[in-house]
Amino acid sequence: MYKVWQKTFQILGIITLIASIALVIWLFKNGILNDQNAFKSWVSQYQLMAPLIFIFIQIVQIVIPILPGGVTTVAGYLVFGPWLGFITNYIGILLGSIILFLIVKRYGRPFIKLFVKDKDLSKYEAKLETKGYERFFIFCMASPISPADIMVMVTGLSSMSLRRFIIIMLITKPLSIIGYSYLWIYGGHLLQYFLSL
Numbered sequence: 001m002y003k004v005w006q007k008t009f010q011i012l013g014i015i016t017l018i019a020s021i022a023l024v025i026w027l028f029k030n031g032i033l034n035d036q037n038a039f040k041s042w043v044s045q046y047q048l049m050a051p052l053i054f055i056f057i058q059i060v061q062i063v064i065p066i067l068p069g070g071v072t073t074v075a076g077y078l079v080f081g082p083w084l085g086f087i088t089n090y091i092g093i094l095l096g097s098i099i100l101f102l103i104v105k106r107y108g109r110p111f112i113k114l115f116v117k118d119k120d121l122s123k124y125e126a127k128l129e130t131k132g133y134e135r136f137f138i139f140c141m142a143s144p145i146s147p148a149d150i151m152v153m154v155t156g157l158s159s160m161s162l163r164r165f166i167i168i169m170l171i172t173k174p175l176s177i178i179g180y181s182y183l184w185i186y187g188g189h190l191l192q193y194f195l196s197l
Contacts, residue, residue, distance in 0.1 A: 050079070050080075054075075054088050056092070057092070058073075058088070060096070062097055062100055062149055063096055063099050063103065072092075073177060074180070076088050077089075086177060086178065090173060090177060093177065097173075098162070098165070098169070101152055101162065102156075104157060105162075108157065112153045112154070116153070121154070124150060124151070124154040127154070128157060141169060142175040143176060144175075144177075145180070
């Protein structure tokens with residue numbers, strides 16, 4: 001039964017990725033992605049609901065990590081702009097990470113193994129036994145390229161308190177959110193420039 005759930009989440013991950021690609025294609029074909037004014041007009045139709053829906057999506061994709069978090073993080077910036085995009089990302093990621101941390105505190109390794117292979121989990125668990133694990137965790141949370149969701153789950157196995165975890169997340173996540181978003185947005189522009197030479 002446990003392996004069935006593992007397989008189910010793997011399949012869901014593939015379906016979600018395909019659905020995301022299909023959505024991007026649909027938005028492009030309808031002139032929403034390739035026309036900035038049309039894109040803003042489309043988003044403005046949903047006013048207050050759009051940020052709330054996005055925060056919910058961000059929470060879900062962290063608690064059930066079947067889609068790379070960077071996809072939704074960058075989407076937040078593109079959809080809402082730098083300020084509201086940052087706020088919605090920050091709230092969603094913070095709440096999602098806290099929920100994920102508490103779930104692992106409650107259910108432990110069996111929950112993590114639904115999403116992480118035994119080999120990878122053992123590798124990260126080995127870090128828990130090192131003296132500088134907390135510094136390593138802080139660095140990972142501030143980095144835009146670290147496996148944040150996995151690190152949150154592994155840290156849930158440690159003796160770190162919820163209060164300590166929240167403080168670290170409050171301080172570090174703004175750095176990774178901004179870093180990741182600008183890395184992909186401006187990195188994409190830079191790549192497009194070089195390809196056009």
